[in-house]
Amino acid sequence: MVGLVNLPLRILRFLQAARGTQVAVIVGGVVAVTVFVVSIVALARSIEPGALRTIGDRAGDAPIEAIVAAVAFLSAFALRARLWTRVAPGLPFSQSLAGIMIATGANHILPFRLGEPFRIVSVVRRTGMRADDATASTVALRVGDVLALLLIGVVLGPTVVFESVGWWALPIFALLLAAAAVALFSMYRAAHEGRLRTPDAIVLVGTVTAWFLEAVLVWRIAVWAGADVSYLDAVVVGAVAVAAQLVAIAPGGVGTYEAAAVIALTAAGVPAGEAVTIAVAVHVVKTVLTIGAGAIALFVPSPSMFGRLRVPTATPMPTSVDRPRRTSTTTGSPRPVVLFLPAYEEEPRIGAVIKRAPASVRGHPVEVVVVDDGSADATAAVARAAGATVVSHSPNYGLGAAVATGFRLGVERDAIAIAFCDADGEYDPAELASLVAPVIDDDADYVVGSRFAGEIQHMRPHRRFGNKVLTVWVRWMARTPITDGQSGYRVLSHPAAAETVSAHDYNYAQVLTLDLVMRGFRYHEVPIRYHFRESGRSFVRLGRYLRRCVPAAWRVVNDRVTPATPATTIG
Numbered sequence: 001m002v003g004l005v006n007l008p009l010r011i012l013r014f015l016q017a018a019r020g021t022q023v024a025v026i027v028g029g030v031v032a033v034t035v036f037v038v039s040i041v042a043l044a045r046s047i048e049p050g051a052l053r054t055i056g057d058r059a060g061d062a063p064i065e066a067i068v069a070a071v072a073f074l075s076a077f078a079l080r081a082r083l084w085t086r087v088a089p090g091l092p093f094s095q096s097l098a099g100i101m102i103a104t105g106a107n108h109i110l111p112f113r114l115g116e117p118f119r120i121v122s123v124v125r126r127t128g129m130r131a132d133d134a135t136a137s138t139v140a141l142r143v144g145d146v147l148a149l150l151l152i153g154v155v156l157g158p159t160v161v162f163e164s165v166g167w168w169a170l171p172i173f174a175l176l177l178a179a180a181a182v183a184l185f186s187m188y189r190a191a192h193e194g195r196l197r198t199p200d201a202i203v204l205v206g207t208v209t210a211w212f213l214e215a216v217l218v219w220r221i222a223v224w225a226g227a228d229v230s231y232l233d234a235v236v237v238g239a240v241a242v243a244a245q246l247v248a249i250a251p252g253g254v255g256t257y258e259a260a261a262v263i264a265l266t267a268a269g270v271p272a273g274e275a276v277t278i279a280v281a282v283h284v285v286k287t288v289l290t291i292g293a294g295a296i297a298l299f300v301p302s303p304s305m306f307g308r309l310r311v312p313t314a315t316p317m318p319t320s321v322d323r324p325r326r327t328s329t330t331t332g333s334p335r336p337v338v339l340f341l342p343a344y345e346e347e348p349r350i351g352a353v354i355k356r357a358p359a360s361v362r363g364h365p366v367e368v369v370v371v372d373d374g375s376a377d378a379t380a381a382v383a384r385a386a387g388a389t390v391v392s393h394s395p396n397y398g399l400g401a402a403v404a405t406g407f408r409l410g411v412e413r414d415a416i417a418i419a420f421c422d423a424d425g426e427y428d429p430a431e432l433a434s435l436v437a438p439v440i441d442d443d444a445d446y447v448v449g450s451r452f453a454g455e456i457q458h459m460r461p462h463r464r465f466g467n468k469v470l471t472v473w474v475r476w477m478a479r480t481p482i483t484d485g486q487s488g489y490r491v492l493s494h495p496a497a498a499e500t501v502s503a504h505d506y507n508y509a510q511v512l513t514l515d516l517v518m519r520g521f522r523y524h525e526v527p528i529r530y531h532f533r534e535s536g537r538s539f540v541r542l543g544r545y546l547r548r549c550v551p552a553a554w555r556v557v558n559d560r561v562t563p564a565t566p567a568t569t570i571g
Helices: 004-017 021-046 049-061 063-087 093-107 116-127 131-156 158-192 201-224 231-247 256-267 272-297 347-355 379-385 399-412 429-440 461-478 494-499 509-518 542-557
Strands: 337-343 364-373 389-393 417-420 446-458 490-493 523-531 568-570
Touching: 049 063, 049 201, 049 272, 063 093, 063 131, 063 201, 063 272, 093 116, 093 272, 116 131, 131 201, 131 231, 201 231, 201 272, 231 256, 256 272, 337 347, 337 379, 337 399, 337 429, 347 364, 347 379, 364 379, 364 399, 364 429, 379 389, 389 399, 399 417, 399 494, 417 429, 417 494, 429 446, 429 490, 429 523, 446 461, 446 509, 461 509, 461 542, 490 494, 509 523, 509 542
Parallel strands: 337 364, 337 417, 364 389, 446 523
Antiparallel strands: 389 568, 417 490, 446 490
């Protein structure tokens, strides 16, 4: 059973490599759509619009009954989710329910019951459950569902079952038993290793009970339609209609469900025209409820089907922060403050920026480092002449890589604080003392110079608006009171710089903040002055920025970031 979760993908790849695949796929799609259209047309001609309105009016006149019927229907899926957690003890109930609702909703949209794999994919992606365990438990429980349907039909309405499905049910029944045997064997192996439990009597009883809960909706809709249908009749109708969808071709099983339900209803004494109306009404309500619940389950609970959209609420402090703090080196001299400037072709401006850096801060010497990211001009030469140490990349690796290099150098030099700002003059190195102070005083691990909390001497209106919008987004993702999510002036403590990951090749801002907040480091902001660059050209373009930064931020929140490690030359 190992790897069965990837079986549909493997089959698709095989078919794509085979001759005639495109024709087969097109033909299959045309058949499914054709059956869907023909079924819709046939059903539309068979229904009295007034009869559907009558069902809706009577349901509206009995809101408590309608709510109870809907709750009973959805409770069936909650019960199945609880049964899944019984055979898979490590699976959270909320994620079990989400996977079931996503698959059920998808089955009401896709043809050929193609929604089933989403149940497995959901729990594998969102909980880390082993794919073979998710597959084995899913197959076993789904086969149990169908066997329960057949059991209900044979016990409560054998004549209806035979009239509805006929002799063709026998090979399907045998196939189900074979699938159940394979799934149970795989579950037995997993149970032997302590990962799963084999189904017991409680699972059997719960599986049957779930179908009785679903039947409440069928029963009430039939009553609202004016049919003389008992609850047990409704149970048989629901069992037959759902079982028939094993061979559903059209999207959502449209046509197949209605045909089987009509046969079952007429066998229970309901006139054919009234039976069609009831079948369509039940199918529509089930579709609306399951698609709605499935859509919610894509996002709730966290992590969503698409991964986490925000940092987790619990962010414990990393152990490195608890280490004894040292303000001096082993030789007794104060630890340095490293200020690095990522630079790319900043020859006209970088010299003046370097000269504005203070020689020391709070008794700690300041070491200015320029990370020259493959500049073709004299950026490196001007920086050396201004007194900075230069670290050179070759070729250009991007701003994120330059920031990562600066952090690495600061950690290697055992700096008490590692600060950085842009090399184009937009930020003032003379303000270094105020930004470094919270780190030196051990009040923060990560300090951001906030332009919006300080003084903005000049910023273009569209950039101000863009910064504000992006800051709201970062604040929501990080669950942190951030006022400036894109500031280019930041300070990290030695432990924070040693443990953070800055791997985005376009911009570090969101990646850095989310990574540090995720790791539990203390965030702080300090007001600063800002003036938009007067010469040169900014590399930031909103469309490209969003296309690259949004996926990068998502990867950080979902712990999928790899640090950049470019080759460097120090001189």
